[in-house]
Structure formats: C-alpha cells, structure tokens
Amino acid sequence: MPEEKFDCIIVGAGPAGSTAGFLLANAGLEVLIIERGTFAGSKNMTGGRLYSHSLEKIISDFASVAPVERKVVKETITMLTNDSAVSIDFQSQQLNQAQKESYTVLRADFDQWLAGKAEDAGAILAPGVRVDDLLFKDGKVTGVIAGEDEMEADVVILADGVNSLLAQKAGLKVELKPNQVAVGVKEVIELPAQVIEDRFGLNKGEGAARIFVGNCTKGKIGGGFLYTNKNSLSLGLVFTLADLAESQLTVPQMLEEFKSHPVIKPLIKDGKLVEYSAHLVPEAGLNMLPKLYSDGVMVVGDAAGLVINAGYTVRGMDLAIASGEAASKAIITAKEQDDYSAASLARYQDLLDRSFVMQDLKQYQKFPEFMENPRIFNEYPQLVVNIFKDMFIVDGSPGKPLRKKVLNHAKQVGLVNLLKDAWKGVKAL
Amino acid sequence: MKKVVACYKWVIDEADIRVEEKDHSLNFERAKYKISEYDRNAIEAGALLNEEKGCEFLAVTCGPNVEASLKDVLSRGPASISYVNEEWLADVDSSVTSKILAGIIKKIGNVDLVICGEGSSDDYSQQVGPRLAALLGYASVTFVNKLDITEEGIKVERKLEDGVEVLEVKGPAVVTVLPDINKPRIPSLKQILAAKKKPTEKISLKEIGFDINASQPKLKTLSISGTVMERKNMQINTDGLSIKDAALKLVKQLNADGSLA
Numbered sequence: 001m002p003e004e005k006f007d008c009i010i011v012g013a014g015p016a017g018s019t020a021g022f023l024l025a026n027a028g029l030e031v032l033i034i035e036r037g038t039f040a041g042s043k044n045m046t047g048g049r050l051y052s053h054s055l056e057k058i059i060s061d062f063a064s065v066a067p068v069e070r071k072v073v074k075e076t077i078t079m080l081t082n083d084s085a086v087s088i089d090f091q092s093q094q095l096n097q098a099q100k101e102s103y104t105v106l107r108a109d110f111d112q113w114l115a116g117k118a119e120d121a122g123a124i125l126a127p128g129v130r131v132d133d134l135l136f137k138d139g140k141v142t143g144v145i146a147g148e149d150e151m152e153a154d155v156v157i158l159a160d161g162v163n164s165l166l167a168q169k170a171g172l173k174v175e176l177k178p179n180q181v182a183v184g185v186k187e188v189i190e191l192p193a194q195v196i197e198d199r200f201g202l203n204k205g206e207g208a209a210r211i212f213v214g215n216c217t218k219g220k221i222g223g224g225f226l227y228t229n230k231n232s233l234s235l236g237l238v239f240t241l242a243d244l245a246e247s248q249l250t251v252p253q254m255l256e257e258f259k260s261h262p263v264i265k266p267l268i269k270d271g272k273l274v275e276y277s278a279h280l281v282p283e284a285g286l287n288m289l290p291k292l293y294s295d296g297v298m299v300v301g302d303a304a305g306l307v308i309n310a311g312y313t314v315r316g317m318d319l320a321i322a323s324g325e326a327a328s329k330a331i332i333t334a335k336e337q338d339d340y341s342a343a344s345l346a347r348y349q350d351l352l353d354r355s356f357v358m359q360d361l362k363q364y365q366k367f368p369e370f371m372e373n374p375r376i377f378n379e380y381p382q383l384v385v386n387i388f389k390d391m392f393i394v395d396g397s398p399g400k401p402l403r404k405k406v407l408n409h410a411k412q413v414g415l416v417n418l419l420k421d422a423w424k425g426v427k428a429l
Numbered sequence: 430m431k432k433v434v435a436c437y438k439w440v441i442d443e444a445d446i447r448v449e450e451k452d453h454s455l456n457f458e459r460a461k462y463k464i465s466e467y468d469r470n471a472i473e474a475g476a477l478l479n480e481e482k483g484c485e486f487l488a489v490t491c492g493p494n495v496e497a498s499l500k501d502v503l504s505r506g507p508a509s510i511s512y513v514n515e516e517w518l519a520d521v522d523s524s525v526t527s528k529i530l531a532g533i534i535k536k537i538g539n540v541d542l543v544i545c546g547e548g549s550s551d552d553y554s555q556q557v558g559p560r561l562a563a564l565l566g567y568a569s570v571t572f573v574n575k576l577d578i579t580e581e582g583i584k585v586e587r588k589l590e591d592g593v594e595v596l597e598v599k600g601p602a603v604v605t606v607l608p609d610i611n612k613p614r615i616p617s618l619k620q621i622l623a624a625k626k627k628p629t630e631k632i633s634l635k636e637i638g639f640d641i642n643a644s645q646p647k648l649k650t651l652s653i654s655g656t657v658m659e660r661k662n663m664q665i666n667t668d669g670l671s672i673k674d675a676a677l678k679l680v681k682q683l684n685a686d687g688s689l690a
C-alpha cells in the first residue's frame with residue numbers, strides 16, 4: 001500500500017507548532033500536526049501573558065477573535081518581605097497601542113483556537129497521539145514514529161516543548177541540566193469578573209499583571225506572578241531548579257505560603273481553586289541554545305530553549321510564535337527549491353538571527369547569571385521595605401532626615417555590594 | 430457479511446460539570462463534550478467484530494452539536510456515521526431519541542446487530558436499547574459483557590447480579606453492553622488520519638419520516654442539582670497529641686458521627 005507522505009510533520013500543537021502549521025497550510029503545503037494531549041492546550045500551562053506583537057504580524061487584530069482573557073493595562077512590581085510590601089505601578093497609554101499590547105491567556109482555550117486556525121487553513125491535526133521517535137534515512141530525518149505507526153515527511157518541525165526528547169534523538173541537543181531550567185507552578189483561582197475589576201481597579205475587560213520578588217520564593221531565585229483573566233486569576237511562582245534542591249520547603253508548600261502572605265491573601269479571597277499545574281521553563285537562553293536545524297528537521301519554541309526568563313517574569317510565547325513563523329518561511333523556500341538539506345534549512349537560523357528573538361536573547365544573556373545573586377531576592381526587597389517603613393511608619397520616635405534613613409539601610413547590605421550589583425545589572429541589560 | 434451498527438451519545442463530560450456551592454445547581458460553563466463512556470465500549474465491540482469477523486460496521490447518533498463528535502468516533506473503527514443533528518434534541522427523553530435512532534437504522538437497512546451502551550453517562554435511563562429493539566422489532570439483550578457473531582447467530586454472555594447467562598440470539602438483535610466487555614482503543618495516528626477520509630451522512634427528520642408534533646417528549650426535566658459531600662474539616666492531631674491519643678480521639682469522633690456503627 002503506498003504510504004501517505006506529508007510535506008511537513010509538526011510535533012506539538014503549542015503556540016510554536018500551531019503557528020508554523022497555520023502558515024505552512026496557508027502556503028498550500030500538506031501539513032500534519034501531531035499533539036499528544038487530547039486536544040491542543042489540554043495539558044499546557046503558561047504564566048498567562050502573551051505579548052501580542054509576533055502573532056499580530058501573522059493574524060492582524062487576532063485579539064478581537066481569539067479567546068484572550070484581558071488586555072493588560074496595569075503593571076505592578078511588588079517587593080515582598082515577611083510582612084511588608086513595596087509596589088511600583090505602571091500605567092500608560094502605550095500599553096494600549098497596537099503591537100505593544102499584551103493579553104492574559106489561558107492555554108486550554110488559546111491553544112485550541114490557534115490549532116483550529118491551522119486546521120481551518122488546511123493542516124491536519126491529530127490529537128491524542130504521542131510521537132515516540134523519529135525516522136532516519138542516511139542520517140536524515142524522514143518522518144516520525146508514533147506507537148506502531150510510521151509517517152513520512154520532507155521535513156519535521158519539533159515543537160514539542162521544553163523537555164524535547166525528540167530534539168535529543170535528532171542529535172540537536174543534549175539532555176537538560178538542572179541549572180538550565182526553572183520550574184513554574186500555577187493555580188487558577190476563580191472569581192466573578194466584577195470582583196476582579198473592583199479588586200484590581202480595572203475597567204470592564206481590562207487586565208492587570210503583577211509580579212512579585214523577595215519573600216515569595218523564600219529568598220530563592222525566582223518570583224511570583226498574578227495575572228487577571230476574565231473570571232479567574234492565574235497565580236504562581238517560578239524558581240530555578242538547581243536552587244530548589246536546597247530549599248526547606250516543597251514547591252506546593254511555597255505556593256501555599258505565598259497564597260497566605262498578607263499582601264496576596266486579600267487578592268484571592270473567596271476565590272475557588274479550579275486548576276493546579278506545574279511545568280518547566282527553559283531559562284538559560286543563548287547559553288543553552290541547541291543546533292536549530294539539521295537535514296530534514298528543525299526545532300522551534302521552548303524545544304529550542306527560546307525563552308527569556310528575567311527572574312521575575314517569563315517570556316516564551318511570543319518567541320515561540322516568531323520561531324514557528326521563521327521555520328515556516330524557511331520551509332516554504334525549501335519546498336520551492338525541493339531541498340530540505342541542512343544547508344537549505346539554515347535560512348531558519350538566519351531569519352531568527354535577524355529577528356527580535358535572537359536579539360532579545362542576546363540582550364538577556366548575562367541576566368540569568370546576574371539574577372543568581374541571592375541579594376536580589378533577599379537583601380534588596382528588605383532594603384526597600386525598610387526605607388519605606390521609615391518613611392511611613394510614625395510611632396512617636398524621633399525622625400531622621402531621609403538621606404540618613406536610606407543610607408543606614410544601604411549600609412546593611414554594604415554600599416560596595418549595592419554598587420557592584422547595580423553596575424552588573426546595568427551591564428546585563 | 431453481517432451488518433453491525435453502534436449507537437452512541439455525545440454527552441457533556443461530567444468531569445467538567447461543577448456543582449455551585451450555594452444552591453447545588455450545576456454549572457456547565459467550562460463543559461466539553463465526549464463520547465458517552467459505555468458507548469465507547471459499544472463502538473469498540475463493533476470495531477472488533479469488523480476486524481475479527483469481517484462484519485460491516487457503521488455508527489449512528491443523534492443530538493445537538495453531534496458534528497463535533499464525528500472525527501473522534503470515525504477514528505475508532507466505523508466505516509461511516511449517519512446522524513441527525515438538531516438543537517432541540519438537547520431536551521428530549523429516551524422515547525424521542527430511540528425513535529430517531531430507529532429511523533436512521535431503518536434507513537440504513539438490513540442491520541443484523543445494533544450495539545448500544547448499557548446507559549448513557551448523563552441520564553443513564555437504560556431505555557434506548559430496549560426501546561430501539563421494540564421499534565425495530567428486534568430481539569433485545571441487556572447487560573452484555575461478551576459478544577460474538579457466529580454462523581448460527583449472535584452469541585452473548587449477560588452478566589447478572591449473581592451469575593452469568595449465555596444466550597444465542599436468532600435473527601437481528603439490539604444488545605446493550607457493559608464496560609467490562611472490552612477496553613476501548615486509543616486511536617492511533619493512522620486511524621486518526623484514515624478517519625478524515627471516511628464518509629458521514631447527515632440525515633433530516635423528513636428522510637426518516639419523523640414527525641415532531643406526533644413525537645413530543647413525555648418527560649420534562651424540572652431540575653437537576655448536585656449532591657455535595659460536606660466536609661467537617663477537623664484536625665485530630667492538634668496540640669502535640671501523641672499518636673495513640675490522636676487515634677483514640679479519632680475513634681471517639683467517628684463513633685459520635687455514627688460512622689463506625
């Protein structure tokens with residue numbers, strides 16, 4: 001029986017895979033997307049914020065049709081200690097401008113929509129199927145193996161997420177090391193829309209993004225996040241995996257403590273827990289960049305480690321989408337020239353190099369190292385909180401001039417340390 | 430070649446239904462649909478008769494929004510699906526459902542064996558199979574946990590409360606199957622791809638001579654509410670109680686609650 005053969009098989013219907021599938025099918029290629037979840041997005045998690053720019057270029061005004069939750073109009077960074085917090089709020093009309101805006105999303109809905117767009121464009125989606133291995137011929141990838149079935153394609157895109165075993169099998173990367181990944185945990189907590197809007201000071205449909213540093217991770221490298229969805233909050237923590245081994249608390253315990261922090265507690269009051277999930281985040285950026293392509297195969301999104309983890313916030317979806325786009329462009333050219341060799345697929349790397357993806361990754365290359373300084377998660381939040389305590393807590397003891405107050409606290413961390421860290425921070429960025 | 434038809438219902442996944450705390454009403458907001466649990470077994474039974482006995486195997490369904498089910502079901506074995514898709518079928522009882530299914534099966538014609546799940550995951554009325562048998566003039570066999578087609582006829586095993594009954598059925602029959610009859614497959618990649626090429630037939634009520642006015646549902650659902658288990662949320666081992674004392678305290682509490690009686 002003559003076997004069916006596809007132009008392209010994509011493994012994984014996350015944002016990277018579905019974007020590539022959509023663009024390739026639109027260009028008239030025969031595309032098969034294989035997803036192990038019972039539907040796209042069924043097992044996927046993210047913090048919750050999609051920076052719109054990269055998808056906007058592909059599907060303009062997507063937010064008016066896609067199941068996005070809320071447009072983020074209010075950004076808050078909060079430094080936490082045991083019992084106190086200092087927050088900085090940012091609100092700007094610029095957060096509202098096309099391509100600069102960001103939306104909170106829930107993956108079960110969003111991924112299904114994006115995979116649906118790929119299907120509408122003509123891609124075939126096969127959910128509930130796990131790809132176990134790759135087919136090789138003369139050292140070239142020629143297809144995939146799923147259970148008993150083999151399926152051939154001119155090119156295979158690996159969009160299978162952070163722990164891409166297939167990229168290892170293709171010889172593109174080696175096994176992840178603990179210091180290259182962080183672990184994220186998240187709860188989705190349901191609350192009525194009106195309560196969310198009142199609690200976070202939002203107009204109807206608007207959203208808030210809050211990030212937390214300091215006590216939320218018990219001084220470990222990482223941070224907390226809270227995003228408002230339509231009828232729920234996404235609340236979670238991200239930590240460096242290597243750091244976690246030394247922690248006294250388990251991850252669920254940390255999340256419980258975070259939830260009962262006096263600053264967080266009222267924000268989630270009366271909310272109902274509807275979902276709990278945990279996931280790895282690639283965080284070594286360029287320092288863990290695999291080979292992005294080889295004969296008949298390329299790797300995109302989290303599978304390629306294309307994530308910026310700035311410690312307190314994670315950005316991966318916009319990079320995943322852009323990498324899916326770059327891969328599809330390279331394949332469209334490869335198809336025209338009927339050449340799926342590594343030399344031809346190298347165009348993918350070129351496109352990425354010239355895009356924001358590699359440029360942003362370069363910019364943040366030293367950042368993980370900088371963030372690995374424990375002072376950032378211990379001393380500095382305490383320092384800032386202490387300064388504010390002196391300014392705002394009036395208990396009848398004689399006041400000191402502000403300059404002195406600040407200096408006193410800074411001395412505790414060590415002025416030299418402070419300056420050194422500040423300089424490193426500036427350089428890292 | 431024997432012709433086998435499996436009936437299935439496309440139901441709300443009960444795992445997605447939430448019971449509201451305040452009034453125990455059901456919240457379907459996040460609910461997704463799935464093939465009713467035992468109907469998966471019915472479909473699998475048909476698929477096996479096709480693969481092992483060379484029977485022709487088709488599926489039928491009716492309901493609101495059943496088009497969403499077609500791909501999934503086709504990847505599980507049937508050569509095609511004939512269906513009636515009508516919004517108002519959301520609120521009908523088993524009498525209406527079985528009339529429509531009987532209409533579709535008659536339209537297919539010459540069906541030797543109809544397989545249904547013992548009951549649906551949502552209403553579990555256990556009526557559609559036997560009613561279908563009556564409407565089609567077929568034999569009716571319930572509680573089936575083994576099924577085979579031989580030259581002589583249909584051979585079944587019925588699992589009863591305290592025993593097993595083995596039967597041979599002459600002529601066409603409707604059987605309703607239990608979940609332990611088989612293990613429904615997880616469709617493979619090739620089965621999923623093959624499903625995309627299989628035909629489906631959308632059937633109108635007119636084609637099967639179904640008269641809405643003459644066939645109004647006889648049952649009307651007034652309300653459905655969840656039962657909620659209230660937790661007492663008591664912690665026994667408080668204030669550094671020793672394990673022994675905590676155990677004694679627990680036994681005392683369970684006795685007081687009547688849980689050990």
Ligand SMILES: Cc1cc2nc3c(=O)[nH]c(=O)nc-3n(C[C@H](O)[C@H](O)[C@H](O)COP(=O)(O)OP(=O)(O)OC[C@H]3O[C@@H](n4cnc5c(N)ncnc54)[C@H](O)[C@@H]3O)c2cc1C
Binds near residue numbers: 012014045300316317
């Ligand atoms: C806690 C946390 C918070 C985050 N916050 C944000 C944020 O706010 N903003 C942001 O932009 N990014 C965030 N990210 C990162 C973002 O979620 C990822 O970068 C993004 O999901 C990557 O998309 P992807 O398509 O490459 O991979 P994924 O979304 O991981 O998709 C991979 C898909 O492949 C499937 N798959 C895997 N293996 C196989 C196989 N063998 N066969 C078939 N299918 C397979 C999976 O089921 C999955 O659907 C966060 C991540 C975490 C963990």
